[in-house]
Amino acid sequence: MIRPLSEMAPALRRNFTARLGADEEVELEGPERIAIGHSRAMLGVGVELRIEGRAKRREYVLRVEQGGVFGTDSLLEVRLMRALRTAGLPVAAVRWYERDASVIGAPFFVMDRVAGKGENPGLGSIRGCVRLLRRQHELDWRRAGLAFLGVPSVPRAATLAQIARWERVYRDSCFLPVPLLDEAAAWLRRHAPTPERIALVHGDPGPGNFMYEGDRINAITDWEFAHLGDPDEDWVYMATMRGASRSREEWKELFKLEADVEVSDSAWRFWEAFNQFKGACANLTALRLFSDGVNPAPNMVAVGTSIHLLLLNRLVELIGQA
Amino acid sequence: MSGERHPTQQELLAGAIRTVEEVLLPELQSAWARTSAVGLLGQLRYALARTTTDSLAAQDAALEKCLTGLFEEFPELRDHAAAVDTSGDASWDLREQAARLLVFAVGHESAAAEAVRAQLRPLLAEQLAQDLAETHPMLQAFLASGSLGSTG
Numbered sequence: 001m002i003r004p005l006s007e008m009a010p011a012l013r014r015n016f017t018a019r020l021g022a023d024e025e026v027e028l029e030g031p032e033r034i035a036i037g038h039s040r041a042m043l044g045v046g047v048e049l050r051i052e053g054r055a056k057r058r059e060y061v062l063r064v065e066q067g068g069v070f071g072t073d074s075l076l077e078v079r080l081m082r083a084l085r086t087a088g089l090p091v092a093a094v095r096w097y098e099r100d101a102s103v104i105g106a107p108f109f110v111m112d113r114v115a116g117k118g119e120n121p122g123l124g125s126i127r128g129c130v131r132l133l134r135r136q137h138e139l140d141w142r143r144a145g146l147a148f149l150g151v152p153s154v155p156r157a158a159t160l161a162q163i164a165r166w167e168r169v170y171r172d173s174c175f176l177p178v179p180l181l182d183e184a185a186a187w188l189r190r191h192a193p194t195p196e197r198i199a200l201v202h203g204d205p206g207p208g209n210f211m212y213e214g215d216r217i218n219a220i221t222d223w224e225f226a227h228l229g230d231p232d233e234d235w236v237y238m239a240t241m242r243g244a245s246r247s248r249e250e251w252k253e254l255f256k257l258e259a260d261v262e263v264s265d266s267a268w269r270f271w272e273a274f275n276q277f278k279g280a281c282a283n284l285t286a287l288r289l290f291s292d293g294v295n296p297a298p299n300m301v302a303v304g305t306s307i308h309l310l311l312l313n314r315l316v317e318l319i320g321q322a
Numbered sequence: 323m324s325g326e327r328h329p330t331q332q333e334l335l336a337g338a339i340r341t342v343e344e345v346l347l348p349e350l351q352s353a354w355a356r357t358s359a360v361g362l363l364g365q366l367r368y369a370l371a372r373t374t375t376d377s378l379a380a381q382d383a384a385l386e387k388c389l390t391g392l393f394e395e396f397p398e399l400r401d402h403a404a405a406v407d408t409s410g411d412a413s414w415d416l417r418e419q420a421a422r423l424l425v426f427a428v429g430h431e432s433a434a435a436e437a438v439r440a441q442l443r444p445l446l447a448e449q450l451a452q453d454l455a456e457t458h459p460m461l462q463a464f465l466a467s468g469s470l471g472s473t474g
Contacts, residue, residue, distance in 0.1 A: 032352075033352070033353070033354035176413055176414055176417050177414065177417040177418045177420075177421045178417070178421075179417055179420040179421035179423075179424050179442075179446055180424070180443075180446055180447070180450065182421035182422075182424060182425050183421070183424035183425060183427075183428060183443070185425075186424075186425040186428040186429075187428050190428060190429050297358065297361070298358055298361030298362045298364065298365045298460075298463075299357075299358075299361050299464070299467075301365055301460065302361060302364060302365070302457075302460040302461070302463065302464040303464075305368075305453075305457045305460060306454070306457035306458070306460045306461035306464065307461070307464065309450060309453055309454040309457060310454065310461065312450060313450055313451065313454055316447050316450065320443075320447075
């Protein structure tokens with residue numbers, strides 16, 4: 001568990017001084033918790049420093065591990081973010097990954113703080129997000145060096161791999177089998193469509209996971225679920241998991257208008273079920289971490305029980321209707 | 323024993339809820355501390371509601387009854403439900419058997435598969451709805467704190 005914020009400053013000052021190559025110990029503003037994330041704690045710091053005699057001020061964000069919530073990996077995320085930034089996508093610059101948990105109680109990585117906000121985006125920035133998602137899907141992932149994410153042998157294997165991934169996360173975390181999740185995995189395998197192509201999939205796209213100022217998107221955030229796969233996963237995710245501000249028809253219209261994308265009804269049904277499955281499986285890790293005493297925060301038990309059950313309930317409805 | 327009356331779990335939890343809500347929450351300035359306190363209230367209310375119920379035992383009993391009925395009607399289902407390793411935990415074994423039957427039933431059109439879909443699946447869905455209702459205090463607190471994003 002990470003240390004109380006009030007106790008972090010001395011160790012962070014030493015860490016930043018060494019990492020930034022400052023002439024003398026830096027001055028720190030913060031850290032303060034800046035977002036209500038569940039897989040990672042997000043802390044903001046302001047740093048005043050001198051390098052080669054020149055005074056500078058920097059704003060950084062620390063993205064801090066929380067014991068492996070959702071079964072995701074920060075090292076992979078760092079590597080991906082660096083590659084995407086090189087490829088020209090709007091992604092925060094990662095400065096370093098600190099694997100030494102003794103600094104603040106857990107490993108973390110440091111990135112430049114991006115201007116803007118993440119909550120309650122207006123239509124203009126949502127349109128921008130849709131266009132960016134299309135651009136992300138169009139990225140030549142081989143050329144961008146993203147094969148480390150795992151290249152499927154055939155396109156359909158990418159979807160089957162994701163079903164297996166989340167099933168494994170569920171089975172590794174659960175205190176008791178969840179028969180309806182096992183049923184869902186079997187149903188998803190049976191109905192998995194064959195993608196037209198393999199693309200870089202964000203895995204958690206949409207409102208809340210991009211920083212914007214007005215209509216301008218400054219950064220896409222939270223890349224921990226990213227993988228190579230069927231881009232329809234992302235379109236349906238944005239509309240059904242992060243898209244409560246708009247109706248399904250409004251989202252479909254936006255996708256058509258801004259990205260020239262149409263997801264078939266059958267694909268929509270499949271990916272809506274898959275994304276509920278992904279969420280229901282991932283959320284069980286939060287309950288495991290809570291019950292094992294790794295992370296006693298109230299949001300962990302809420303995510304691991306009530307949110308998990310909400311997603312599972314919707315998944316059961318969808319499969320029952322199919 | 324002293325013979326004195328000790329506070330019950332319900333009284334302890336009810337007291338904790340009031341202390342967080344009436345004393346701590348109004349004094350907290352940081353947004354994250356307030357979010358955590360609201361979440362804690364949901365957690366405590368959930369715990370308070372559970373002091374009078376034992377849903378797992380009742381669910382186990384209903385599940386066992388359903389599985390026994392299915393195996394009697396369709397003995398071939400036992401082959402599909404046979405566990406490779408029996409864990410020694412009755413709750414685990416029941417759910418593992420249920421999982422294997424539901425997986426078997428996916429895409430199968432036999433009378434046995436239909437019986438699994440008609441009897442076992444609705445039972446599990448009903449238990450899911452009960453569990454969801456039980457965790458409602460936490461869901462309410464989660465929503466109130468503005469924490470609801472995608473996966474969680």
